[in-house]
Amino acid sequence: MPIVAPSILSADFNNLERDIRLAEKAGADWIHVDVMDGHFVPNITIGPVVVEHIRKITQLPLDVHLMIEKPERYIDAFRKAGADIISVHQEACTHLQRTLQYIRETGAKSGVVLNPATSHQTLEYVIDDVDLILVMSVNPGFGGQEFIETSIQKIQAVRNMLAHRKVFIEVDGGINDQTGLRVLKAGANALVAGSYVFSAQRPADRIQTLKKLSASSVTA
Ligand code: DX5
Numbered sequence: 001m002p003i004v005a006p007s008i009l010s011a012d013f014n015n016l017e018r019d020i021r022l023a024e025k026a027g028a029d030w031i032h033v034d035v036m037d038g039h040f041v042p043n044i045t046i047g048p049v050v051v052e053h054i055r056k057i058t059q060l061p062l063d064v065h066l067m068i069e070k071p072e073r074y075i076d077a078f079r080k081a082g083a084d085i086i087s088v089h090q091e092a093c094t095h096l097q098r099t100l101q102y103i104r105e106t107g108a109k110s111g112v113v114l115n116p117a118t119s120h121q122t123l124e125y126v127i128d129d130v131d132l133i134l135v136m137s138v139n140p141g142f143g144g145q146e147f148i149e150t151s152i153q154k155i156q157a158v159r160n161m162l163a164h165r166k167v168f169i170e171v172d173g174g175i176n177d178q179t180g181l182r183v184l185k186a187g188a189n190a191l192v193a194g195s196y197v198f199s200a201q202r203p204a205d206r207i208q209t210l211k212k213l214s215a216s217s218v219t220a
């Protein structure tokens, strides 16, 4: 079964606790937290203070996606706030290897994120420093965007590059039951979904639908 990580960017921020508890109860594996700084991406969202509060209401691993410039400045803060997985953008790091190594030193799992235009080949020399590769299937900044088709090719390339390594391949942006199935077939094993889950009448059903998707399904 795939890892399902609902993105709280599309949750109801007036009822964040309710939505997170609902996701946990519905079988979500991780909570995906989108951190944006208004520089690396046009939008501004949440910081360590909110993560600290989320940490108090769920046992689930917090999957923190940093869409910020110079993310190395905030790794300690997010780790202290309770992040379990910390992912930085390849495009935002001058010294990517050092940053990934540092994330691991804090005890968190290290993730690296690729924008749609960034090649998987940029990760060739840091492949043993990552626990997770996050393939963006939209340009980061907002929920509710349309899935970019070339992501499928990139996921396959990442899968081939990883060979036997135990590294999560997570996909983020425009994921629903259909794109979700396709990215799993391409080799991904973790799905982020924001609007598909939280804009639905019954978010729990959507989480369940994603959990049941299987790469070996014949219906694609
Ligand atoms: C986009 C964020 C995503 C976003 C996905 O910049 O990284 O995690 O919440 O939203 P959907 O699933 O609606 O595309």
Ligand code: ZN
Pocket: 007, 032, 033, 034, 065, 172, 192
């Ligand atoms: Zn994200």
